Amino acid sequence: MNLVEMSELLGIRFTGENQLISNLAYDSRDVKDGGVFFAIRGQDQDGHDYIEKAIENGAIAVVGEKDLTLSIPYFQVFNTKKALAVISNEYYETPSKDINLVGVIGTNGKTTITYLIQHVFECLGINSGLIGTNGSWVGSKKKATHTTPMSLDLNYLLKDSVKNNLQYLVMEVSSHGIKENRVDQIHFDRLIFTNITPEHLDYHKTFEDYLFTKMRPFVQMNDYQDHRMAIINCDDEHSDYFIGVTNGRILTYGCRPQADFYAEDIVYAIDHTTFLLYVKGEFVKRVKIPLFGKYNVYNVLSVIGYFYSLGYPVLEIIPFIENVSSVEGRFEYVQTKNGVTIVIDYAHNPDAIFQVLTNLNVISQGEIITVLGAGGNRDKAKRKIMGNHASTLSDYVFFTSDNPRNEDPLSIIYDLLSGTTHRNYTVIVDRKQAIEAAIEKAKPNDLVVILGKGHEKTQNINGKVVPFNDKIVVEEVIRKRGI
């Protein structure tokens, strides 16, 4: 791509010297000789302040929102993130068109579903890639900075997937990703809707904005592939909105007979769940999944629906799902020699906490001792409800820290405590000590449920990122106590 071509895509008249673009960057530190720098107004910083740095690093042009006169060509646009999505899509030759892309959208379940889908592809011997919270895999493993990467990084990963001959790519689509224009221009072949419950209201301000943001890709998909299809959880109270905006074919899943993929008679155990599966009203079989809880039945139904939509017989897919291992940080558990079960799970919003704890109450034979914190610099409204669920659905709670970031850890904990209805808790700010105390308190048959951080390997305290992993802490405590 050259500057003239870029200007045409941006709808801006350009009469300067035409030059070839050698790279695109939205961070001045990533600009190389011959590159175009996209200046983004951020929450903490303003990319426009780094234009000089970008020029020093070799930028030949800048795209930005402010009214500026520069020593190199400057393209003023209304929204730089939107411009970056358009340009990076063209720069990489619309790679999303050249791969079967499935996007998973919803408050909870995205990482689990994407992992299950990739596992099934692997079992089928089909090359597939994955982009999500726990990293991306498009031929080689890459660490993720975001669940849904910036448009430029996403288009690069998609191009890489095409180059690596991946036939399918499954990706998590976060509401931040949609609102930050990271998935503009992306051609989804399938979309899965999991559920929507309040989350990220610090960013979206209202639940309606969160809902309409999540609906956007379903509307966007109407402009693209003819064989598009959406797989929608029809038990979610907002599912009609998603069904309503989708022009393509729709498959539904849920625990009501009206659903195309329907589960009933769910039986729970710590290490598995079974349910009767019906497809389009026909009984298929009792399915046994090595995953915990009703919410995972929903996740599995969506995966069955997805493969059905691709034309795979359901009975061919089920055995693969029945032999899956658990997703890192999602309901991973150990049983100690003294009969205590310790669960590590990524539940970090009200609905996830509610789901995990209500399901655990069904199987619990002793007490439930929960360890919970809430993220700093994030949605404050959810904390009270999280605290309420933890205290009403557990016998005892250790309220602690979970990435306080730049907030005072104690004030976050006070917000959690404001939702408690009785005094069945202790506050221990240090997460390691809280985990130790919870395990120490547990008697045989009790469940220790450590929520919120799942797979995370670090904790952000006072803006500093320090190594921290719930699983390693648990292993250390077990070893130290010889239990």
Ligand SMILES: CC(=O)N[C@H]1[C@@H](OP(=O)(O)OP(=O)(O)OC[C@H]2O[C@@H](n3ccc(=O)[nH]c3=O)[C@H](O)[C@@H]2O)O[C@H](CO)[C@@H](O)[C@@H]1O[C@H](C)C(=O)N[C@@H](C)C(=O)N[C@H](CCC(=O)O)C(=O)O
């Ligand atoms: C709300 C949000 O998404 N913020 C994103 C936003 O950050 P920001 O607006 O604060 O950026 P900033 O740090 O102020 O910098 C502004 C610009 O200056 C640039 N810059 C900065 C320094 C420099 O030397 N040179 C330079 O050019 C930066 O690259 C940036 O483009 O733009 C940055 C990239 O330009 C992102 O890294 C950042 O994501 C932050 C880290 C983040 O935490 N996002 C989370 C909330 C998020 O997106 N989460 C969702 C998952 C949520 C879920 O489902 O639970 C996700 O998809 O990951």
Ligand SMILES: Nc1ncnc2c1ncn2[C@@H]1O[C@H](COP(=O)(O)OP(=O)(O)OP(=O)(O)O)[C@@H](O)[C@H]1O
């Ligand atoms: N379908 C579901 N409905 C409600 N809760 C779920 C569901 N699936 C998983 N959970 C809960 O949510 C937690 C996070 O699950 P998962 O990582 O799959 O979701 P996610 O949508 O990818 O989350 P994130 O937006 O943080 O990336 C799990 O650890 C579990 O507690």
Ligand SMILES: N[C@H](CCC[C@H](N)C(=O)O)C(=O)O
């Ligand atoms: N994608 C979510 C992850 C939250 C995980 C939890 N441990 C926290 O830090 O709040 C976010 O960035 O808001």
Ligand SMILES: [Mg+2]
């Ligand atoms: Mg995720």
